Amino acid sequence: MNHEILVDTIAGIAADLPPAHISAWAAVLMSVDKPSAAVEAALINARPGFSTSTHARSLVQAWDATAHKLPGTAIAVALRSAALIQEQAASRRTDLVISGPISPSVSVRLTSSVVIEVIRAARNSLLIVSFAAYGVAEVIAELGAAAARGVRVDLVLEGSVGNGGTLRGPAGASAAFSQLTDSATFWHWPAHRRAAAAKSRSALHAKIIAADTAIALISSANLTDQALSTNLEVGVVIKDPMVTQRLVRHFEALMGEGAGVLERTSPGR
Incomplete structure (x- = not known):
């Protein structure tokens, strides 16, 4: 499977969503085993806001298409890691x-x-x-x-x-x-x-x-x-x-x- 699609999707979400959204989404993902429409809905409801539905759909679709055997914990860790890297880069930005x-x-x-x-x-x-x-x-x-x-x-x-x-x-x-x-x-x-x-x-x-x-x-x-x-x-x-x-x-x-x-x-x- 081409995991690059999932990697790019997670990186884009980490760059676009604020820290509170990332934390809320990671909490949802830690409690699920696989991608589904229910997970997408849970992500949207966890922290409503501009473009969250689009990002939630993209994440679930990329997860399902390229790495559906990965548990939600792995996706949560990847999302939090990407967000941390974004935060560190922003703190050193010129x-x-x-x-x-x-x-x-x-x-x-x-x-x-x-x-x-x-x-x-x-x-x-x-x-x-x-x-x-x-x-x-x-x-x-x-x-x-x-x-x-x-x-x-x-x-x-x-x-x-x-x-x-x-x-x-x-x-x-x-x-x-x-x-x-x-x-x-x-x-x-x-x-x-x-x-x-x-x-x-x-x-x-x-x-x-x-x-x-x-x-x-x-x-x-x-x-x-x-x-x-x-x-x-x-x-x-x-x-x-x-x-x-x-x-x-x-x-x-x-x-x-x-x-x-x-x-x-x-x-x-």
């Missing part, structure tokens, strides 16, 4: 994040709300990297709240041209966070550790917010009010701990005593 104009045909998340979400998710550490920064009063307040609950906050920010950076103007990006002087650690990339080509100097241009080693936002958006709201910016929020850990470890190495290219600084340098 989402699109944007600022500015919204496309009506694509579901996206707003940069401003994701920035706050990532900061609030931190329990031990926050890594903030930005080229430019100004305004963002809500972000500053959230960083202060994170520090107050014991989170270590590292701010890696570009400096002004006069202080070895590439930002034009009298102050570097750290000036926007001056009220966090006593609760965060500030880092800069000194001029003598940057490569230079002709009259150009390498820029600290990354824009990152990472909470612990669990979730990270990588975006084209600087930490400015305009970039987080009206500019046309695009980014991704990564929920894969393995990828986030590699990102954080990279910056930790850049901050390393002696070997790292970044140095501690104070606001306004």
Whole structure:
């Protein structure tokens, strides 16, 4: 028999139905021995909802056609396993994040709300990297709240041209966070550790917010009010701990005593 039909059907149901439906259906399947019209009806009645009748019919038909000798317990275990894999995959899924104009045909998340979400998710550490920064009063307040609950906050920010950076103007990006002087650690990339080509100097241009080693936002958006709201910016929020850990470890190495290219600084340098 071609079991692929049953496998595909179970995978599709696990992807479409919410967890409460999966649990209710597994309970029904654990108590039956074979596929039947009665089982189909029991599944529909266990947790009514949109498209449940279609899924119930598909499951019973695929079970009957390809693996009717399998007991209901086996189908229940397969369904719960598929649902668990779906849940784990969703928790690590990369989402699109944007600022500015919204496309009506694509579901996206707003940069401003994701920035706050990532900061609030931190329990031990926050890594903030930005080229430019100004305004963002809500972000500053959230960083202060994170520090107050014991989170270590590292701010890696570009400096002004006069202080070895590439930002034009009298102050570097750290000036926007001056009220966090006593609760965060500030880092800069000194001029003598940057490569230079002709009259150009390498820029600290990354824009990152990472909470612990669990979730990270990588975006084209600087930490400015305009970039987080009206500019046309695009980014991704990564929920894969393995990828986030590699990102954080990279910056930790850049901050390393002696070997790292970044140095501690104070606001306004």
